[in-house]
Amino acid sequence: MARSALLNVMVQAAMKAGRSLSRDFGEVQNLQVSLKGPGDYVSQADRKAEEIIHAELSRARPGYAFLMEERGVVEGEDDQHRWIVDPLDGTTNFLHGIPIFSISIALERQGQIVAGVIYNPAMDELYTAERGGGAFLNDRRLRVSGRTKLSDSVIGCGIPHLGRGHHGNFLVELRNVMGEVAGIRRLGSAALDLAYVAAGRMDGFWEPALAPWDMAAGILLIREAGGFCSDMEGGQEMFDKGSIAAGNEAIHKTLLKTLKKPIR
Numbered sequence: 640m641a642r643s644a645l646l647n648v649m650v651q652a653a654m655k656a657g658r659s660l661s662r663d664f665g666e667v668q669n670l671q672v673s674l675k676g677p678g679d680y681v682s683q684a685d686r687k688a689e690e691i692i693h694a695e696l697s698r699a700r701p702g703y704a705f706l707m708e709e710r711g712v713v714e715g716e717d718d719q720h721r722w723i724v725d726p727l728d729g730t731t732n733f734l735h736g737i738p739i740f741s742i743s744i745a746l747e748r749q750g751q752i753v754a755g756v757i758y759n760p761a762m763d764e765l766y767t768a769e770r771g772g773g774a775f776l777n778d779r780r781l782r783v784s785g786r787t788k789l790s791d792s793v794i795g796c797g798i799p800h801l802g803r804g805h806h807g808n809f810l811v812e813l814r815n816v817m818g819e820v821a822g823i824r825r826l827g828s829a830a831l832d833l834a835y836v837a838a839g840r841m842d843g844f845w846e847p848a849l850a851p852w853d854m855a856a857g858i859l860l861i862r863e864a865g866g867f868c869s870d871m872e873g874g875q876e877m878f879d880k881g882s883i884a885a886g887n888e889a890i891h892k893t894l895l896k897t898l899k900k901p902i903r
């Protein structure tokens with residue numbers, strides 16, 4: 640499959656960081672049986688991956704700004720372009736030796752997401768999308784699922800945990816959705832959840848408290864695969880509100896309504 644120069648740059652950065660994460664993941668699987676666990680080791684792995692991505696992208700496109708989970712905002716001379724990067728999405732999985740984690744890189748041009756890459760190194764699954772050019776898993780073109788009924792659907796979500804708010808609201812949302820669907824999944828990497836929606840593996844997804852680096856690449860993947868994304872109010876302020884609901888056209892619409900059903 641021929642990729643644009645821009646996507647090549649992003650893929651190279653993601654794969655290089657992925658090799659580093661894979662090496663560290665092997666070590667984590669040994670360390671995690673110890674009492675103290677691999678906590679510090681994982682934060683180092685995370686920072687190392689971010690450094691690799693920062694170095695690769697700055698070399699290829701000098702001057703572009705960054706929004707990265709660990710470094711935060713890195714200003715650039717070019718005010719039209721901004722990379723949005725999560726070097727390790729699914730940290731808790733990584734820490735526990737669960738091979739469901741990813742690297743997420745998106746490029747925003749004049750405030751619009753124009754390219755996105757999500758890579759799961761443990762499964763060697765590479766998701767790519769460029770605005771107007773479709774979405775791909777490795778070489779295969781992606782399309783969101785064709786299911787139109789919640790009763791046939793598998794819906795992904797993010798479950799808030801210790802140190803996170805939204806516990807009460809989430810229970811209401813879950814109660815509303817769980818009685819209507821064929822299954823609920825919680826993968827533990829929001830970027831991969833969104834990639835799975837783009838790939839038609841999951842029919843929809845919602846999560847109430849995410850950061851731009853968790854969602855940016857996934858939003859483009861879903862749109863390029865023919866799907867729909869919004870914040871949980873149905874608007875387009877996913878980054879400002881920090882929430883997302885996604886799916887094909889029918890499931891996205893029904894999911895939004897179901898999440899907000901009043902408690903009986």
Ligand code: IPD
Nearest residue numbers: 727728729730731797827828829
């Ligand atoms: C987390 C994952 C998780 C989601 C959390 C995120 P991190 O990102 O995407 O699936 O439920 O809200 O913070 O911390 O592993 O990069």
Ligand code: CA
Nearest residue numbers: 725728729853
């Ligand atoms: Ca994340």
Ligand code: CA
Nearest residue numbers: 708725727728
């Ligand atoms: Ca992260």
